[in-house]
Each structure stands twice: as C-alpha cells, then as structure tokens.
Amino acid sequence: xxxxxxxxxxxxxxxxxxxxxCLEWCHEDVVFETVAFQSASHxxxxxxxxxxxxxxAFPDYAVQMDEFVEIDDLVMAAGxxxxxxxxxxxxxxxxxxxxELPYVCLWYVRDELIATExxxxxxxxxxxxxxxxxxxxxxxxxAWRDRANATVS
Numbered sequence: 001x002x003x004x005x006x007x008x009x010x011x012x013x014x015x016x017x018x019x020x021x022c023l024e025w026c027h028e029d030v031v032f033e034t035v036a037f038q039s040a041s042h043x044x045x046x047x048x049x050x051x052x053x054x055x056x057a058f059p060d061y062a063v064q065m066d067e068f069v070e071i072d073d074l075v076m077a078a079g080x081x082x083x084x085x086x087x088x089x090x091x092x093x094x095x096x097x098x099x100e101l102p103y104v105c106l107w108y109v110r111d112e113l114i115a116t117e118x119x120x121x122x123x124x125x126x127x128x129x130x131x132x133x134x135x136x137x138x139x140x141x142x143a144w145r146d147r148a149n150a151t152v153s
Contacts, residue, residue: 001112002070003070003072003073003074003075003107003109004068004070004075006025006075006109006112006113006114007025007075007077007107007109007114008065008068009025010022010025010026010107010114011063011065013025014051014055014061014063015061015062015063017055017059017061019048019051019052019055022051023044023047023048023051025113025114026044026047026113026114027110027111027113027114027115028043028044029042029043029115030042030043030044030047030113030114030115030116030117031115031116031117032047032050032116032117032119033116033117033118033119034050034119035118035119035120035121036119036120036121036122036123036126037090037123037141037145038141038145039141039145039148053089054089056087056088056089057083057085057086057087057088057089057094058083058084058085058086058087058089059084059086059087060082060083060084060086061081061082061083062081062082062083063079063080063081063103064079064080064081064082065077065078065079066078066079066080067079073108073109073110074106074107074108074109075106075107075108075109076104076105076106076107077103077104077105077107078102078103078104078105079102079103080100080101080102080103081099081100081101081103081121082098082099082100082101083098083099084096084097084098085097085098085099085130090137090140090141090143090144091140091143091144092132092136092137092140095130095131095132097129097130097131098129098130099125099126099129099130100129101121101122101125101126101129102121102122103119103120103121104120104121105117105118105119105120106118123137123138
C-alpha cells in the first residue's frame with residue numbers, strides 16, 4: 001500500500017468510530033500529537049485511550065480532506081473537521097454544540113503503518129464554537145495534561 005492509502009484507511013476507520021480498526025494502521029510505538037491540545041500519545045495503548053475519549057465526546061466526528069499530498073513517507077492533508085460535543089472531554093461537560101474547523105495534518109508512514117501524526121487546528125476557535133470560554137477550556141486541558149503526566153511518572 002502507498003502511504004496515502006494507509007492514511008486514508010486509518011482516517012476512514014477513525015471517522016467511523018472504529019478505534020480498533022484505526023489502530024490496525026499504526027506502529028506499536030506510534031506517536032499522535034494534537035498540537036491544539038498540547039498533548040501527545042505514545043504507543044498504541046495511549047492512542048487507544050486518546051481516540052476513545054475524543055470519539056466519545058464527538059461521536060459524529062468527520063474529516064474532509066480537501067488537499068491530500070504524498071512525498072515519500074510523508075503524507076499531508078488539509079481540509080475541514082467537524083463534530084458535535086455529546087460527551088465529556090478533559091473535564092469539560094458536553095455542550096451539544098458543533099464545531100467546523102480548518103485543519104492541517106502530517107503523517108509519517110513506515111512499513112505501511114503510521115509512525116507519527118501531527119494534527120493542527122485552532123483550539124480557541126473550536127471551544128468558542130462549542131460555547132466554552134477558551135480560558136476555561138485551556139485551564140481544563142492544563143489540568144488534564146497534569147493528571148496524565150502524573151500517572152506516567
């Protein structure tokens with residue numbers, strides 16, 4: 001499979017809410033970095049926790065890839081992400097509101113599996129659309145990161 005085909009299969013599984021299917025396309029030591037949340041998961045176990053939490057909060061999460069480019073083992077996409085907050089995330093209760101945001105994502109594919117993903121979108125714009133004050137959301141995510149780091153140490 002080409003790197004683009006691997007990324008498309010992974011993304012299709014993720015937007016279907018199929019966490020195990022999504023992880024099938026990942027290396028055991030995969031790193032998923034969500035720049036907006038200032039967080040990264042290392043390895044499939046942490047990635048499973050991250051995906052389960054995010055997709056639990058946004059069960060209708062969808063990705064539109066408007067630009068999709070492959071250069072050797074690097075795949076880049078840009079487009080729009082959408083979702084409706086139906087569950088809690090990082091201590092933030094569901095609002096029932098939806099977001100629609102532009103994004104850029106970079107994947108590195110090794111041996112027909114995703115090794116790294118770096119996902120970029122606007123944190124403030126997301127939480128404004130969801131009806132959560134951005135300072136409050138930032139504080140909740142800081143506390144969430146602190147708890148996550150304490151369990152790793």
